[in-house]
Amino acid sequence: MRATDIIEKKRDGDELTTEEIRWFVTGYTRDEIPDYQAAAWLMAVYLRGMSRRETLDLTTAMAESGDQLDLSPVIDYAVDKHSTGGVGDKVSLVVLPLVAAAGVPVAKMSGRGLGFSGGTLDKLESIAGYRVQLSEDEIMQQVRAHGIVLCGQTRQLAPADAKIYALRDVTGTVPSLPLIASSIMSKKLAAGANAIVLDVKVGMGAFMQRVEDARVLAQIMVDIGAGAGREMVALISDMNQPLGHAVGNALEVREAINMLRGDGPADLRDHCLAVGGHMLRLGRRDTGSRALEDAMAELEALMDSGEGFYKFREMVQSQGGNVAMVDDPGKLPRAGLMGEVPAAEGGYVTQINALLVAQAALELGAGRAQKTDPVDPAVGVVVHRKVGDQVAVGDIMFTIHANDEHSLGRARERLARAPVFRSREPEPMPMFYDTITASVGG
Ligand code: URA
Numbered sequence: 001m002r003a004t005d006i007i008e009k010k011r012d013g014d015e016l017t018t019e020e021i022r023w024f025v026t027g028y029t030r031d032e033i034p035d036y037q038a039a040a041w042l043m044a045v046y047l048r049g050m051s052r053r054e055t056l057d058l059t060t061a062m063a064e065s066g067d068q069l070d071l072s073p074v075i076d077y078a079v080d081k082h083s084t085g086g087v088g089d090k091v092s093l094v095v096l097p098l099v100a101a102a103g104v105p106v107a108k109m110s111g112r113g114l115g116f117s118g119g120t121l122d123k124l125e126s127i128a129g130y131r132v133q134l135s136e137d138e139i140m141q142q143v144r145a146h147g148i149v150l151c152g153q154t155r156q157l158a159p160a161d162a163k164i165y166a167l168r169d170v171t172g173t174v175p176s177l178p179l180i181a182s183s184i185m186s187k188k189l190a191a192g193a194n195a196i197v198l199d200v201k202v203g204m205g206a207f208m209q210r211v212e213d214a215r216v217l218a219q220i221m222v223d224i225g226a227g228a229g230r231e232m233v234a235l236i237s238d239m240n241q242p243l244g245h246a247v248g249n250a251l252e253v254r255e256a257i258n259m260l261r262g263d264g265p266a267d268l269r270d271h272c273l274a275v276g277g278h279m280l281r282l283g284r285r286d287t288g289s290r291a292l293e294d295a296m297a298e299l300e301a302l303m304d305s306g307e308g309f310y311k312f313r314e315m316v317q318s319q320g321g322n323v324a325m326v327d328d329p330g331k332l333p334r335a336g337l338m339g340e341v342p343a344a345e346g347g348y349v350t351q352i353n354a355l356l357v358a359q360a361a362l363e364l365g366a367g368r369a370q371k372t373d374p375v376d377p378a379v380g381v382v383v384h385r386k387v388g389d390q391v392a393v394g395d396i397m398f399t400i401h402a403n404d405e406h407s408l409g410r411a412r413e414r415l416a417r418a419p420v421f422r423s424r425e426p427e428p429m430p431m432f433y434d435t436i437t438a439s440v441g442g
Helices: 003-011 018-029 035-048 052-063 091-101 120-124 136-146 159-169 177-190 211-227 249-260 266-283 291-305 307-318 323-327 354-364 405-416
Strands: 079-083 106-110 148-152 195-202 231-238 337-342 347-352 380-383 396-402 419-422 432-438
Touching: 003 018, 003 035, 018 035, 018 052, 018 159, 035 159, 035 177, 052 159, 052 177, 052 211, 079 091, 079 106, 079 177, 079 266, 091 106, 091 120, 091 148, 091 249, 091 266, 091 291, 091 307, 106 120, 106 136, 120 148, 120 249, 136 148, 136 307, 148 307, 159 177, 177 211, 195 211, 195 266, 211 231, 211 432, 231 266, 249 266, 249 307, 249 380, 266 291, 291 307, 307 323, 337 405, 354 380, 354 396, 354 405, 396 405
Parallel strands: 079 195, 106 148, 195 231
Antiparallel strands: 231 432, 337 396, 347 419, 380 396
């Protein structure tokens, strides 16, 4: 086979065979195909798209490009979750301990934040000592002993995706639905899950701005998963305003800990129970008609009794983290400067622009513009008022946690533009727009 033939075939809008896709992915991963040819091929895929069969073949080739985690020695039937990235999204920190506390073991590999979207690993690292880099043996050992592990991706997992993603980043080929779907799903498939819950965010603080686009992306990922023999559920969830109140690493860990003690914002609670409910139902292979409601009620009880909190504490301790910070979240890193942003108008809050909040947090140092940037665990934004709240002029909308005056000033300026006020009460914002499911063979 020749790379030029495969590039030309896709350029002309023809469908590639399974063998051609595998050959190209393998060749690029092994440095046998140069960046310039892979870039041309990615642009052809971006412009011409891919059929479902091609997308599944691309995903499978990337998933099989490195090691694949086999969790079967420690988990009979592994259930995983993935969020496409949002603002204030600390759902994994709450849901995983709850699901594990319900007796369904979970092994999740998370990522770091990039751009405006935060990453679970950065959040966890605000707990002193917490080890995110575990070997495969350690992952197995954690699951066996504690029924939960939350760590970074082992280096050998889906190396083709890492290489292709880096090239997409610099060739204008990131926003392609088959490339996004195959990138996300290749990592999930390689991580050993039998069933996957996808939390596909849509809105101002998400990758996708329109519900129709999010639905198409979700459907492609669900089809890939089902085609690869996985049980799939995708939730299309709102990301127009931040989830919960806290945006920033230690601030989000604090909110997650409070939530696990039964004391957190209603939107975060409902979101976590829905995602967790689907995970529990899938993990138990219980598809009875009341299974989802029952699973959510069970998780809520574990939240209110503190059992989810104790599972989180056990996970932190076993991964080397300082549990004093879990017992007293006041001991988590704290910023040196605080600033408040008051409401410039009175009325009902009809919008809190999640992207502006995320950009403010990024400027404060909570996120990274480049992959190699360090993050400041202490800084971020607390959103006090959400869509639907009634406020008076001067009520505090945001508290900024900063470590320098310059970024504090810039965050203040951005956040002043984030809320929209109206005299009429808005319709409640939906939390979920749709649920897309697929069963193996169904
Ligand atoms: N997240 C991924 O892992 N890959 C993409 O292409 C986009 C978001």
